Amino acid sequence: MTKDFLVLIVDDNVNNIFALKLLLTKLPGIKILEATSGEDALLQCIEFNVHLILLDVQMPKMNGYETARHLQMMERTRTIPIVFLTAHLRSEAFIQEGYALGAVDYLTKPIDDNLLLNRVRHYQHLHDRETNLWEKTRELQSTTDQLQNTLNRLKQTQAQLIQSEKLAALGRIVAVVAHELNTPIGNCLTVATTLDEKNQVFENIVKSGEPLKRGQMLDYLEQTHQAMNIISRGLGRAGELVENFKKISVDQESDSKKQFDLKTLVDNTMTLLLLSDKESRWKMTISIPSAIILNSYPETLEQILAILFDNAVTHGFEGKTQGHIRIKAKTDDQRVALSFSDDGCGMSEETQQRIFDPFFTTRLGKGNNGLGMSICYNLTEGILGGHISINSQPAQGTTVTLEVPLVAPEFAAV
Ligand SMILES: Nc1ncnc2c1ncn2[C@@H]1O[C@H](COP(=O)(O)OP(=O)(O)OP(=O)(O)O)[C@@H](O)[C@H]1O
Ligand SMILES: [Mg+2]
Structure with a gap:
């Protein structure tokens, strides 16, 4: 990883801090923060994104344990690994207390240089892997989000296609129904209009008082008869078509199981x-x-x-x-x-x-x-x-x- 691993050294003795700092410069990718008191350490942890704390146990005012207890209480600092640096490991209970406060390690003074370097390198690796994992998870999340978006768009497009296909099918149906019905109804209308005109002529002759010839009468009756025939065939055809159209919608009532x-x-x-x-x-x-x-x-x-x-x-x-x-x-x-x-x-x-x-x-x-x-x-x-x-x-x-x-x-x- 390219990002620096931020180590906070907390010790009331500036000489100790100096010695540790010198030692840690041997490790690549490490950045050092310093604090000479527990209070100062807390402030730095709030301000910076600290990755590891090397914490002296014996300090005036707020000692290492108290500092660790405060770090435990804050969400932002709770998970920072702490390596306690102590002059001596007094008792089992003493060690347990440290671990309960989030310590991940104890090193006794005088500090073995190699041991310290190994520990810090170990936490640096852990941190790198964690960051790596986190970035991979973020990448994965963003890929999943993109896939989800694509899927949503596909669903939308599919719905639009279905809708337009339905409309197109409806359009075709309406066009055919209109065309099929139009022919017989149109025929009936034409014949009815012609018949009306003939009636008008016939009516005028009757009203004029002219004598009505037998041939004229028979002619009129013949034309009326033909017209009625065409009209009733046309309407019959239209009725038949409507009956057929009705069959498309399933009617279960006519049959029983x-x-x-x-x-x-x-x-x-x-x-x-x-x-x-x-x-x-x-x-x-x-x-x-x-x-x-x-x-x-x-x-x-x-x-x-x-x-x-x-x-x-x-x-x-x-x-x-x-x-x-x-x-x-x-x-x-x-x-x-x-x-x-x-x-x-x-x-x-x-x-x-x-x-x-x-x-x-x-x-x-x-x-x-x-x-x-x-x-x-x-x-x-x-x-x-x-x-x-x-x-x-x-x-x-x-x-x-x-x-x-x-x-x-x-x-x-x-
Ligand atoms: N056995 C078949 N062999 C060849 N083509 C067929 C056969 N059955 C149906 N088709 C084709 O499918 C089309 C649709 O059939 P469908 O029965 O729905 O309508 P249609 O027979 O044309 O009209 P309708 O059934 O209303 O008289 C037909 O026009 C015909 O082209
Ligand atoms: Mg058929």
């Missing part, structure tokens, strides 16, 4: 779904062991299967004349993993990343809203208390796996 056999449920559901395939283009293989009993929500599971089937057919088998769907299940005594695979066109990495986002679809404007997989996600994670995952490669087909507990939670988690 009960016991059912997984294989039976899957067999029955898929048989019904396959009925829509009149040309028998899709092959179905179901490999589910019998007697996997779930205490869960059967209609929810049926709804998920219907969505996965619809996706396999609409997206996986799009443009194909044949396709194979495989449904498998395996279980331990807590959970069941149900996988639904098709050997269709698969999907890109980007589609997989966004597949659970509400309103994400690759068939925009072709009758799809991009709600199926987000509904599956909410139903699986929220009602069944499980987890849904996708494994797909372009041209390799798609596997959707549901991992659900055999006993579903009582209350929806979302």
Whole structure:
């Protein structure tokens, strides 16, 4: 260490102080302070950062022990090591008293030079190591503080990112909802306005008292009929969309928890779904062991299967004349993993990343809203208390796996 080791020599005899001082100059890195009385020693200890005291025991007025007692009473000076210098070691009790007052050593006069130098060097080393340790601790503390700050900043950034991602997702949802609803509502508005104009014309003819021809009457009725048709189809479509949007938020009330056999449920559901395939283009293989009993929500599971089937057919088998769907299940005594695979066109990495986002679809404007997989996600994670995952490669087909507990939670988690 580069800092000086400060030694205070306390002796009422200036000759002794001089001799000790001379001796200690042999040691590098030592700085000496002098005091000729106990009182003076206390003052110096308060004023300077003393590292070691060589304290004469026999002094007039305040002797070494009294001085040590006062040093003990003050926080700042309590831990300074003291080496008592005494003409003789009178008794065991005498020595003990010194140690009780914080002495770390006794040296008897006449002082053995080498012994003293060794002792002082020893305390100097101890002090150096302590200072070193203290500085290391401070460095460590400052590194820890920096790490903590970095961590806090990271957390803040992460929270901001999550927030902006949520806002962006909300923005996308609002844009799609607005766009989807805008088309049927806009159509209805246009037709209603046109109809109103035609009514106006019709009203004017009636008011004018001109005779109303049969052809005019029939024309008017035909146009009204067509307009009403467009309006009711548009409103019907808007209503349907709102119904679909509502499905994104999980509604548990429609299904109640009960016991059912997984294989039976899957067999029955898929048989019904396959009925829509009149040309028998899709092959179905179901490999589910019998007697996997779930205490869960059967209609929810049926709804998920219907969505996965619809996706396999609409997206996986799009443009194909044949396709194979495989449904498998395996279980331990807590959970069941149900996988639904098709050997269709698969999907890109980007589609997989966004597949659970509400309103994400690759068939925009072709009758799809991009709600199926987000509904599956909410139903699986929220009602069944499980987890849904996708494994797909372009041209390799798609596997959707549901991992659900055999006993579903009582209350929806979302
Ligand atoms: N089995 C599959 N094979 C290939 N692509 C799929 C499959 N399932 C889903 N996808 C892709 O994931 C997208 C999102 O599917 P999701 O079911 O959420 O919406 P959608 O089917 O497009 O619309 P909706 O279900 O509302 O009619 C699809 O548009 C499609 O690109
Ligand atoms: Mg779908």
